[in-house]
Amino acid sequence: MIKLSGVNLIFLMMVFWTAACSPPPEEMSLVLDASDSLLVNVLIDLHEVDAGLFTSAKNNAVTTGQPLSLSFTDTSLRDSVLRSHDMSNDEFNELIEARLAAPERFLLVYNQVLDQSAANQ
Numbered sequence: 171m172i173k174l175s176g177v178n179l180i181f182l183m184m185v186f187w188t189a190a191c192s193p194p195p196e197e198m199s200l201v202l203d204a205s206d207s208l209l210v211n212v213l214i215d216l217h218e219v220d221a222g223l224f225t226s227a228k229n230n231a232v233t234t235g236q237p238l239s240l241s242f243t244d245t246s247l248r249d250s251v252l253r254s255h256d257m258s259n260d261e262f263n264e265l266i267e268a269r270l271a272a273p274e275r276f277l278l279v280y281n282q283v284l285d286q287s288a289a290n291q
Contacts, residue, residue: 206279208255209265213283214290215251223247 202210231238252262269276 200275200278202278202282205265206269206275206282208257209269209279210282210286212251212255212257212262213280214287215254216248217283217287219247219251 228238230236249259252259257265269279
């Protein structure tokens with residue numbers, strides 16, 4: 171029977187934790203290209219627009235006493251975000267479809283969105 175001291179046990183736990191939290195080798199080999207970086211920026215900007223619309227709808231619901239309605243049918247803000255990145259709606263959809271065809275790449279892109287969004291807060 172092997173006895174582990176507290177220090178050895180902590181060391182082993184750190185090794186296992188590091189291994190468990192490391193991305194798989196195939197994800198580590200993926201590198202974001204220019205279109206991935208563009209998609210990251212577009213998704214961050216779209217998220218900010220959605221957050222603004224949600225906040226506005228929430229404030230309106232509180233002010234008017236009406237239930238919160240989240241039916242954002244005005245796409246002009248979304249379209250302006252795409253235009254600010256020199257991208258059409260079709261180009262955006264094609265880029266999303268291409269990333270969805272490679273889920274590990276899409277996950278890498280979306281993790282970058284989360285990381286940059288958190289850093290901007």
